[in-house]
Amino acid sequence: MTDLLTVIVLGIVEGITEFLPVSSTGHLILATRLLGYDAERWALFNVVIQLGAILAITVLYWRTVWTVMSGMLRGDAGSIRFVRNVLVGFLPAAAVGLVVHRQVEALLGNAEVVAIALAVGGVAILLVERLAKPGTVRGVADIPLPTVVAIGFIQCLAMVPGVSRSGATILGALSLGVERRTAAEFSFFLAIPTMLGASALEIFKNRHALTAGGAVGPLSIAIGFVVSFVVALVVVRWFINLVGRHGFGPFAWYRIVAGSAALVWLLNG
Template identity: 75%
Template sequence: MTELLTVILLGIVEGITEFLPVSSTGHLILATRLLGYDAGRWEVFNVVIQLGAILAIVVLYWRTFWAVGMGLFRREPKSWLFLRNLVVAFIPAAVIGLALHKYIEALLGNAEVVTIALVVGGFAILAVERFAPRSDISGVADIPLKTVIGIGFLQCLAMIPGVSRSGATILGALALGVERRTAAEFSFFLAIPTMLGASALELLKNRDAIASGGGVGLGAIAIGAAVSFIVALLVVKWFVGIVTKHGFVPFALYRVVAGSAALIWLLSK
């Protein structure tokens, strides 16, 4: 497979899976094993192309961000609560992620961990959908502080590849009493600082390898990010519609089936 085709394929995988509760990192790790390419060489690429998917959220929700920005300027309480909730929920992942960075990296090459996490996460989604309390919290600014702190710590579960950052935050929000659409949108917004931080860390850590051409080049990263941006634009709107009408059960079933199939394939090799 040519490098350009691999770049496009991984960009599509990232754009589809970044905001679904199915683990984009897990799918990229499994793609590594399936396609047989050098995981170390593509490590920075897999992280940084997430910026394309993040940009899709900025574009799709630009009115929300504009309103919050204007509200901050006018000192409107709702806008400050919106910002507070994002900052507070981001802090646990930033602190724990930096502290455990080496241990997290060690897991990123383990496809078997991904498959198990996919299956366990699928059953977790089914359990939360069945037992989560009903809620009328229908706005990011309306989420109570203690709930935001809980969501922030639950997001840290996604440091295990295959758990899914969006899945951990959405399910955490649901379990703590946030309604579906707000839980999904809070996960989208929280992805912005989280993924920006992860991408900046990877670029800084691997700047010498990128400059020397030891990894995937900046041109390939740019193409992958562009592909993930376009695909994520389409997927996010579809995802919100599915969640609003049918909940998260379809994604739970996908996780169980895909994770089980991948594990069987890995064990048979």
């Protein structure tokens, strides 16, 4: 596979999976094995293109972002609660990530862990969908602070590749009484500081590759960024509409089938 085609494929994978409860990191790890490319060579690329997906969220929800930011300047209570919830929800992952980052990095090359986590996560989604009572909390600003803290710690489960950051936060929110659309939107906004922090850390660690000219050049990174951004724009709109009509069941079954198929392939490969 040529580098340009790899750039486009990885950008599409990132854009599709980043905000769906299916694990973008897990899919990129499986793509490493399936396409046979050098994961270490493309590591920085995979991190930077996540910023394209973040930009997609800020564009799609620009009215909300503008309202919250202008409300903060006016001292609006709802805007303050909104920002508080996003930042508090981010803190557990930041703290835990600093402590266990070496252990997490050790798992990133383990495709078998990804396959198992995909399948198990699919079963978890089905259970939450069946057992969780209909949520009553509507609006990111209205999520109670204890619930926000709990969701923040649940997000830490996504440090295991294949679990899915969005899946963990959405399921956690649903099980704690947040209605579906608000759970998904809180997950989107929570991704902004979480992914910015993770990306900044990885870019800092790989700063010499950036300044000295890494294995994957600036043009390839730029193309992957744009592809990720455009694909995420389309996927997030579709995702919100699908969840409103059918819930998270389709993603659960996808995870179970994809994880099981990947595990069979890996064990017999």
